Amino acid sequence: xxxxxxxxxxxxxxxxxxxxxxxxxxxxxxxxxxxxxxxxxxxxxxxxxxxxxxxxxxxxxxxxxxxxxxxxxxxxxxxxxxxxxxxxxxxxxxxxxxxxxxxxxxxxxxxxxxxxxxxxxxxxxxxxxxxxxxxxxxxxxxxxxxxxxxxxxxxxxxxxxxxxxxxxxxxxxxxxxxxxxxxxxxxxxxxxxxxxxxxxxxxxxxxxxxxxxxxxxxxxxxxxxxxxxxxxxxxxxxxxxxxxxxxxxxxxxxxxxxxxxxxxxxxxxxxxxxxxxxxxxxxxxxxxxxxxxxxxxxxxxxxxxxxxxxxxxxxxxxxxxxxxxxxxxxxxxxxxxxxxxxxxxxxxxxxxxxxxxxxxxxxxxxxxxxxxxxxxxxxxxxxxxxxxxxxxxxxxxxxxxxxxxxxxxxxxxxxxxxxxxxxxxxxxxxxxxxxxxxxx
Amino acid sequence: xxxxxxxxxxxxxxxxxxxxxxxxxxxxxxxxxxxxxxxxxxxxxxxxxxxxxxxxxxxxxxxxxxxxxxxxxxxxxxxxxxxxxxxxxxxxxxxxxxxxxxx
Numbered sequence: 001x002x003x004x005x006x007x008x009x010x011x012x013x014x015x016x017x018x019x020x021x022x023x024x025x026x027x028x029x030x031x032x033x034x035x036x037x038x039x040x041x042x043x044x045x046x047x048x049x050x051x052x053x054x055x056x057x058x059x060x061x062x063x064x065x066x067x068x069x070x071x072x073x074x075x076x077x078x079x080x081x082x083x084x085x086x087x088x089x090x091x092x093x094x095x096x097x098x099x100x101x102x103x104x105x106x107x108x109x110x111x112x113x114x115x116x117x118x119x120x121x122x123x124x125x126x127x128x129x130x131x132x133x134x135x136x137x138x139x140x141x142x143x144x145x146x147x148x149x150x151x152x153x154x155x156x157x158x159x160x161x162x163x164x165x166x167x168x169x170x171x172x173x174x175x176x177x178x179x180x181x182x183x184x185x186x187x188x189x190x191x192x193x194x195x196x197x198x199x200x201x202x203x204x205x206x207x208x209x210x211x212x213x214x215x216x217x218x219x220x221x222x223x224x225x226x227x228x229x230x231x232x233x234x235x236x237x238x239x240x241x242x243x244x245x246x247x248x249x250x251x252x253x254x255x256x257x258x259x260x261x262x263x264x265x266x267x268x269x270x271x272x273x274x275x276x277x278x279x280x281x282x283x284x285x286x287x288x289x290x291x292x293x294x295x296x297x298x299x300x301x302x303x304x305x306x307x308x309x310x311x312x313x314x315x316x317x318x319x320x321x322x323x324x325x326x327x328x329x330x331x332x333x334x335x336x337x338x339x340x341x342x343x344x345x346x347x348x349x350x351x352x353x354x355x356x357x358x359x360x361x362x363x364x365x366x367x368x369x370x371x372x373x374x375x376x377x378x379x380x381x382x383x384x385x386x387x388x389x390x391x392x393x394x395x396x397x398x399x400x401x402x403x404x405x406x407x408x409x410x411x412x413x414x415x416x417x418x419x420x421x422x423x424x425x426x427x428x429x430x431x432x433x434x435x436x437x438x439x440x
Numbered sequence: 441x442x443x444x445x446x447x448x449x450x451x452x453x454x455x456x457x458x459x460x461x462x463x464x465x466x467x468x469x470x471x472x473x474x475x476x477x478x479x480x481x482x483x484x485x486x487x488x489x490x491x492x493x494x495x496x497x498x499x500x501x502x503x504x505x506x507x508x509x510x511x512x513x514x515x516x517x518x519x520x521x522x523x524x525x526x527x528x529x530x531x532x533x534x535x536x537x538x539x540x541x542x543x
């Protein structure tokens with residue numbers, strides 16, 4: 001039985017409440033006229049894990065962490081959005097799911113989340129970055145246990161690769177200023193996009209909010225204003241992390257932490273009595289040397305265990321290059337069910353970091369980025385534009401047999417023009433400005 | 441004379457009658473045979489026409505099948521070309537995206 005509450009207020013008492021209320025509102029409005037610096041809210045934390053993806057305890061004998069998982073895609077998902085939500089790089093998720101369209105995958109498809117990693121063959125101390133796997137591992141010893149935090153990274157391009165070797169964290173900076181190197185300034189000038197000599201903290205700063213400066217001059221581990229670049233060879237040699245990942249790493253990494261940068265495309269690890277092989281693309285010049293090392297290790301395992309490796313599976317794994325641990329030798333007669341079991345992860349309601357799509361308004365400016373005959377082409381283009389850094393909202397509007405890619409809404413003509421210029425410089429898209437409906 | 445004429449006439453009539461009887465039977469036989477042969481001829485003709493029609497049908501069917509096969513091959517080729525073009529467009533878009541991710 002519900003209690004009925006009488007909300008009627010006597011009229012004279014209402015007047016007594018309303019007058020001071022209006023007075024307070026007026027004061028607040030006056031205060032609002034002054035310009036106030038808006039401090040951006042703190043970065044939201046990653047939602048609760050449905051599957052472990054970053055932090056693991058490891059025993060001395062453990063060679064691998066995590067477990068593989070699958071997830072069913074929903075309409076509108078892109079692989080970069082799924083990757084970011086599960087702290088994976090674009091390259092990792094794409095490699096593990098060959099044939100799945102990165103930008104317009106089919107809804108209902110079950111894809112693999114490669115959250116199972118063989119640890120690189122390196123001292124488990126400080127930061128270890130395996131360039132071949134595009135993954136960073138941070139080892140921290142606590143009294144009796146060892147924990148490892150792992151994150152996907154973006155690394156240097158082929159022209160400007162991240163250097164291999166030892167270094168340490170020299171200093172840490174929150175909200176760093178980017179001092180534009182001469183070579184980058186020149187390249188941007190040639191593109192018709194001149195850069196200032198320095199870029200202050202903010203959405204246009206490619207270093208993001210946190211930076212670990214290494215002892216090796218000009219090389220940093222930093223955040224990014226282009227989260228979709230994580231898992232790509234897109235930097236000038238630095239190591240990039242998702243904004244939420246660099247914040248975690250920054251908080252837990254003291255100055256003087258050693259940093260070991262390696263490139264190990266072929267990883268061998270033992271988990272629950274099974275030997276696994278994980279294959280990434282090698283650097284071409286190192287391929288033969290890396291393969292020799294791999295075969296030597298595998299022969300050694302055969303010798304020690306007196307068991308035959310499945311060489312057919314080794315060949316297949318080397319050919320496929322999927323970046324996921326594949327079993328090649330079973331050491332025990334009865335294999336215990338453990339981490340190698342694939343778990344199905346429930347699709348989250350909203351993917352962390354996925355681009356926001358503001359509501360359309362006839363009073364705003366837009367850019368007609370392109371018109372396609374093919375709906376998939378249009379959807380792909382809209383997704384790519386939406387994942388630029390800083391993000392540019394874009395969507396597809398169908399008209400008869402054509403599909404228009406519309407970027408926006410933008411509040412004013414200047415913003416629309418600046419964005420059109422970005423589209424031209426970064427994506428070679430010739431956008432057409434669309435004025436607001438009331439011609440403001 | 442008259443008597444002889446009568447006898448001869450009777451004999452002739454008798455003979456004719458006998459011959460007529462024989463002829464009718466034969467005629468009937470012949471007619472029956474004719475009818476049978478006609479029926480068989482009809483059958484043969486029908487069979488021949490059927491065979492011709494079937495042969496024609498088979499030839500037409502074969503021609504249609506060949507035509508359909510050719511059309512299917514052309515459609516498959518066109519689909520293959522469209523898929524290749526779509527893949528090229530996707531690769532180009534991906535390359536543009538990766539370039540845009542640089543500093």
